[in-house]
Amino acid sequence: MKQIQFIIPLLNEAKNIPLIYDAIRREITKNNIDIRITYIDDGSIDESWDQICQLSASDIRVKGIRFSRNFGKEYAIEAGLRQSKADAAIVLDADLQHPIALIPEMIEAWLNEGFKVVSGIKSQRQKESVFRSVVSSSYYYIFNRMSGLQLQQMTDFKLLDKEVIESYLALPEGSRFFRGLIAWLGYKEKLIEFSPLDRLHGETAWSFRQLVNYAKGTLISFSYVPLKLISFMSFAMFLFALLLGLQSIYNKLLGNAEEGFTTVLITQLIIGCAIMYGLSNIGTYIAKIYDELKSRPHYIISEETRE
Structure with missing residues (x-):
């Protein structure tokens, strides 16, 4: 009998846990599957940890891990993934927007079709403002162009074979982007479309500012293009300066030179x-390099429930 570990990261999801x-x-x-469920409490300030402890006490298949503070999803x-000993793991959100009904199809693709990674992708985005939707679509377009990895509509809702998990955990960098790194590994992958379900309780913990910082960090981690843009801009400025210089010399020769304070100001x-x-x-x-060189642990576990 195959064993599958459910990995459920959460922050203030007390009502959704049971x-x-x-x-x-x-x-x-x-299905004839042996399951284990691991909740990772990423610094919740509600009753999430109490709910996890109650479930763990009533079902030996449930385990809880509690961070000392919020370290991030x-x-x-x-x-x-590090504590998983199962044949495969399924990562899903605790807000119930990832449809549980899709899991048997994911397991079938893993067991009988030979896929090492099975990913849920959104057939449409969940309800959100037009502005946020445009910003999100723009980010993925830029990320795809800059990194060469196609992550449009991709989510963290994934089934990973044990081999993939080991490869992922062997990656040395401290700055993690789960979706991007799994795509970078390049294992045989099946994509399954789904429509995100409505959240039953609570609100998303991601603010717009956090999303912007997260997007910037992932782009820096997967591409050198921002650095290359500096060279491109330098060349563009050189051409601009050359044209402006030729224009100034031409006007000087014709006797049409004027006091160009406006031009000088704009140029500066x-x-x-x-x-x-x-x-x-x-x-x-440089900040990213500094973070990597510090080699601090990625997280601190303050409590664990029994297996």
Whole structure:
């Protein structure tokens, strides 16, 4: 009998914890699969940990891991995968927007079709503002162009074979982007479309500012294009300066030279903005290098329930 570990990272999802447990148990009892469920509490301030402890006490298949503070979803996923000893793991959100009914199809693709990775992709985006939808679509377009990895509509809802998990955990970098790194590994993958379900309880923990910072970090981690843009801008500024110089010499020879304070001011502003943009990109990459060199642990576990 194959064993599958469910990895469920969460933050302030007390009301959803028993619901997703019941949904998994109902769906998987239809299949001859031995399951384990691991909740990773990423610094919740509600009753999430109490709910996890109650489930763990009533079902030996349930385990809880509690971080000392909020370290982020990427590291919560990593913590869950590191303690997994199963033949495969399924990563899904605790908000019930990833349809549990899709799991048997994912397991079938893994067991009988030979796929090492089975990923759920959104056939449509969940309800959100037009602005947020445009920003999200723009980010994925830029990421795909800059990194060469196709992550459009991709989610963290994935089934991973044990071999994939071992390869993922062997990656040395501290800055993690789960979706991007799984795609980068290049294992045989099947994509299954789904429509995100409505959240039953609670609200998303991601603010717009956090999403922007997250997007910037993932782009820096997977591409050198921002650095290359500095060279491109330098060349563009050189051409601009050359044309402006030729124009000034031409006007001087014709006796039409004027006091060009406006032109000089605009030129200085453009050059100054280009320099600041370049320094900003360089600073971001240096900060990433600094974080990697510190080699701090990705997370701190303060409590665990029994197996």
